[in-house]
Amino acid sequence: MPVLPDVLAPGLKVVFVGTAASRRAAEVGAPYAGPGNRFWDILYAAGFTPRRLKATEFQTVTQYGLGLTGMAPNAVGNDDVLRPEDFDAAGLRAKIEQFQPRVVAFAGKRAAQEFLGHRIPAYGLQPESVGPTRIWVLPSTSGAARAFWDEAPWRALAAFVADD
Template identity: 55%
Template sequence: MRAPKTGSAPFDRPILPDVLRPGLRLVFCGTAAGKRSAHEGAYYAHPGNMFWRALFQAGLTPRRLAPQEFPLLPDFGIGLTDLAKRHVGNDDELPRDAFDVPALLAKIERHAPGMLAFTSKHAARAVLGADVRYGLQDRAFGSTKVFVLPSPSGQARGHWDLAHWIALATT
């Protein structure tokens, strides 16, 4: 795969495919594919990212999956998407209009997972507004509950806490 450019020019197609289908118990939503993930064509692919480790440690998957195994997640009732499907980079590198909130809400309405879990407060704020906290939110989208997690990114290590991921698994 070609090395993606970071910045404001959007790609003509999604960087990473959505992993969605009706009947999922949980869908994770990040902000955008990072450079490593875009390059490898796999969600949460940077070795410093805690996503795959957290899924296993929280009991959401029976083993630790490799990033390239992301298409297997629906077998465990889990889906994946991002707010910025056509941009690559860290949150501070994304243009203001990168997030497509209406598209995310349409996907959630169409697939109606049991839970939508944002993998950062930044992603959650883009959809829910400024007043978010970690954990289960008071707001829902139809029958889909909403949960906010600390980012698994290595760059957000100061906010990392596996306890929130464990709480998600038991909610």
Template identity: 40%
Template sequence: MTRFSPAELEAARDRLVPDVVADGLRVLFCGINPGLTTAVTGHHFARPGNRFWPVLHRSGFTPRQLAPGEQGLLPSLGLGITNVVARATAHADELTAEEYREGGRVLTAKVERLRPRWLAVVGITAYRTAFGERSAAVGPQERRIGDTRIWVLPNPSGLNAHWTLRTMADAYEELRLAAEESGSAAPRR
């Protein structure tokens, strides 16, 4: 993994990173917003220590662990990536509540257009703020966007120490199993 200088990272602040999407995906993963390493590389979840790619594999979504630079393979697996807020920051706490709410509106329009089976928001606080669902918990949600079901997953950031790699992979696997079940709105428990 290439290490970037503080100047390179700072130059990426507010940069936009293209979505990895296609119509009719099985699952559209939605991060909070791009970090600076993601903005420099143009690859989602690229910061060292982010557990998205290992968790995606351990949960059975991918046949092997992909590197961030291989994100273009995701649509062929029925998967995609977008963000609640498009602009890159060093930390998610730099975002305002209004940015989250506007991001929720933009995300809703995107989901209506792309029609994934599931929208998986990776971060409970991002989901609660973007959609005004203050009591939401990790797991499947009652809210839908058209026919798209919503699932909230733990944030894969290495800073989210509450979730281990294994418990996070288990949570993502629940979504994978639900996404494989035709017409199922909730996982088998």
């Protein structure tokens, strides 16, 4: 059973795909809820949302053309504790095919690598797609990934989907 619920609907601009719920997110029942996580801050700063949402407001993201899901929906923990069998690439592909968002954006390279089956050389738009859905890879917002933080790919994605 998934640790956190998906927030999906047809016709979304971007579905953000995390890796697995953090311990804090699992405790409170809301994605990206850790105190050091930058997800909700960057959504607002990059212009995806008109104000900074609280993690507990996660189910409202569809109002802004956004969705949320995870690559390891039944797991809890950082990337370094996840096993290959924790990832559900086939399940994510089925969700993408069903809902067909404009972009699926992986919030971290590990989730994207597990989905695509190869190393991700750079953040941003990837050459692969799932039907009409483009694939974008973003730096993780986790506090554990601060050394890799760069908001430029997040802002570039916001500009990409704003062209609708």
